[in-house]
Amino acid sequence: MSGLKLVCLSCAQTNRVPEQKLNAGAKCGTCGERLMSGKAVEVDAQTLAKAARTDEVPLLVDFWAPWCGPCRMMAPQFSKAAGHMKGLVRFAKINTQDFPQASQKHGIRGIPTMIGFAGGREKGRQSGALQAPQIEAFAAQTFR
16 A cells, blocks of 8 residues: 555544645544644644654654743744645644653753654754744755
8 A cells, every 4th residue: 555654643543645645635534634734733742752753744843831932932933834834744743841751752951942753763953932934944954
């Protein structure tokens, strides 16, 4: 069976999607959520771990916390970048206050921090609040 493997960021089910249908509204076979929504999706630690090792489409993850001012300032910019890069990169967010084990596993020392995953491995990381064009440039450089 051909196609790209994508973990649903809502229910953590692995799906296989034909490459030509990635931007055609492909949905999870289990929960029906869009797999390439063009939005930043809030995930838990287990979903992040599974998507980071399984996804065959680049995944950019924002490690953040609700008490972090720079994180809150960057959130709309991260969402804007997700919309601009729909079909190229999937965007996820993980709340480090709710899931500290994810921060520990990935060696997060300060937030906000973005990590790009592709091919089951970390491809790059960037700390500090960025504007949408800077986030898009980081993603383009990380996943070229």
